[in-house]
Amino acid sequence: MTNIDEKLQPILAEVIRRNAGEPEFHQAVLEVMESLGHVVAKHPDFLELALIERICEPERQIIFRIPWVDDSGQVQINRGFRVQFNSALGPYKGGLRFHPSVNLGIVKFLGFEQVFKNALTGLPIGGGKGGSDFDPKGKSDGEIMRFCQSMMTELHRHLGEQTDVPAGDIGVGGREIGYMFGQYKRLNNRYEAGVLTGKAIAYGGSRARTEATGFGNTYFTKAMLETRDTDFDGKRVVVSGSGNVAIHTIEKVQSFGGKVIACSDSSGYVVDEAGIDLELLQEIKTRRRERISEYARRRGSDVDFVKADSGSVWDVPCDVAMPSATQNELSGKNARTLVKNGVIAVGEGANMPCTPEAIRVLREAGVLFGPGKAANAGGVATSALEMQQNASRDRWTFEQTETRLAQIMKSIHDRCAETADEYGAPGDYVLGANIAGFVRVAESMRMLGVI
Numbered sequence: 001m002t003n004i005d006e007k008l009q010p011i012l013a014e015v016i017r018r019n020a021g022e023p024e025f026h027q028a029v030l031e032v033m034e035s036l037g038h039v040v041a042k043h044p045d046f047l048e049l050a051l052i053e054r055i056c057e058p059e060r061q062i063i064f065r066i067p068w069v070d071d072s073g074q075v076q077i078n079r080g081f082r083v084q085f086n087s088a089l090g091p092y093k094g095g096l097r098f099h100p101s102v103n104l105g106i107v108k109f110l111g112f113e114q115v116f117k118n119a120l121t122g123l124p125i126g127g128g129k130g131g132s133d134f135d136p137k138g139k140s141d142g143e144i145m146r147f148c149q150s151m152m153t154e155l156h157r158h159l160g161e162q163t164d165v166p167a168g169d170i171g172v173g174g175r176e177i178g179y180m181f182g183q184y185k186r187l188n189n190r191y192e193a194g195v196l197t198g199k200a201i202a203y204g205g206s207r208a209r210t211e212a213t214g215f216g217n218t219y220f221t222k223a224m225l226e227t228r229d230t231d232f233d234g235k236r237v238v239v240s241g242s243g244n245v246a247i248h249t250i251e252k253v254q255s256f257g258g259k260v261i262a263c264s265d266s267s268g269y270v271v272d273e274a275g276i277d278l279e280l281l282q283e284i285k286t287r288r289r290e291r292i293s294e295y296a297r298r299r300g301s302d303v304d305f306v307k308a309d310s311g312s313v314w315d316v317p318c319d320v321a322m323p324s325a326t327q328n329e330l331s332g333k334n335a336r337t338l339v340k341n342g343v344i345a346v347g348e349g350a351n352m353p354c355t356p357e358a359i360r361v362l363r364e365a366g367v368l369f370g371p372g373k374a375a376n377a378g379g380v381a382t383s384a385l386e387m388q389q390n391a392s393r394d395r396w397t398f399e400q401t402e403t404r405l406a407q408i409m410k411s412i413h414d415r416c417a418e419t420a421d422e423y424g425a426p427g428d429y430v431l432g433a434n435i436a437g438f439v440r441v442a443e444s445m446r447m448l449g450v451i
């Protein structure tokens, strides 16, 4: 706790005590607390009004049973979660994750980060997160649909376009959102388009929402590079993962002239010195839902596949690293390798992908570092634009939506940079993001009374 202001130490100790066994949640809270020393010196009322304690305590946590029947007729049980973290700025907003690792602590870390991320967008959205320990891998389309319907049969009573608006995250894309929206509509007998985002364009989705997180991180990272008078042109870039965020990061980086030479999934990584063939990657990962080794097999002897237990994608030398898979996927050791290989910027597409040690190594080496709650905010920001289109019964073109996204990312970047300057830490986007997000939420809560 050495980097934490002494006034904040008892608050952190209490968060750890009352949320025992939730290391990811502790990690997310600790990172924010490390940035708040100067804030409480400037705003003593935040301490007097227990605003920090209140922000660390979710408004509501829902845990429920999800029974469903698999293709062999066997009854299966999963656990569902929705943590409605903070609604000071608007309805709870944040994705649903389907992955066997999902537990309450992971959902709480994601919900906590979401509160500040959503505040940074400047849009009227509170923070929440949810999901299930359901593993979508290897499931048939019918099993996915029955699971999604069962999940929504319980979840629907807690949602509403003015109450709580989920979207996708790991394991939840357009297909799952469609099944959940269908079931919500059936249960409520009303077409409440704004209750879920990430919908297909055909029935109320926003153009550019699918691309938004990856595009947004690329815009954010480009803005960081510009502070050092450089850009993506000709840079070697490594993107981890090969899901929604990774694929559209690769797409945008390539459009800015960067060369993405490696990407991964949980089974391993591929290195393609010619530059990742995006069309082939999408065919394999998005349409056929196959493993990344299939990319190497289809590309032939020029492309290496390395299994996850034999190496890390961060061993591949690059100028820019964009972790876009999952939490704690980039360790201190990986960060030292990146620094040794001359990395100049790291933009977090995933939520909390760098361990605290990795962040320390990168910051000490002077690497530009864009924390997830700022760099990956383009996804949720475009979700808010989807809600706006639904509320006004309008639909925007791809260009209109992407232009708004690009403006939002630039303004998040500038806000983080200005806040870091104001608090005496120029170039420290972690401090800038944590303070700018926190202050917006805390000031709103102060005005709303003891809630």
Ligand code: NDP
Binding pocket: 099, 168, 169, 170, 171, 172, 213, 241, 242, 243, 244, 245, 246, 264, 265, 266, 267, 324, 325, 326, 327, 349, 350, 351, 376, 377, 379, 380
């Ligand atoms: P997807 O499910 O589309 O893709 C996830 C990718 O990460 C896959 O390649 C997956 O590999 C890999 N991955 C997931 N878990 C692990 C793990 N435990 N170890 C190694 N690799 C793993 O999810 P998204 O692209 O939507 O999400 C990626 C990250 O971005 C997450 O951290 C998410 O919270 C964050 N994010 C997503 C947003 C969105 O709009 N979708 C918005 C902001 C952040 P495999 O297929 O082998 O599991």
Ligand code: 2IT
Binding pocket: 093, 094, 095, 096, 114, 117, 165, 166, 167, 168, 169, 197, 351, 376, 377, 379, 380, 381, 383
């Ligand atoms: O982590 C995230 O910001 C998301 N998964 C997207 C949330 C949203 O509501 O669009």
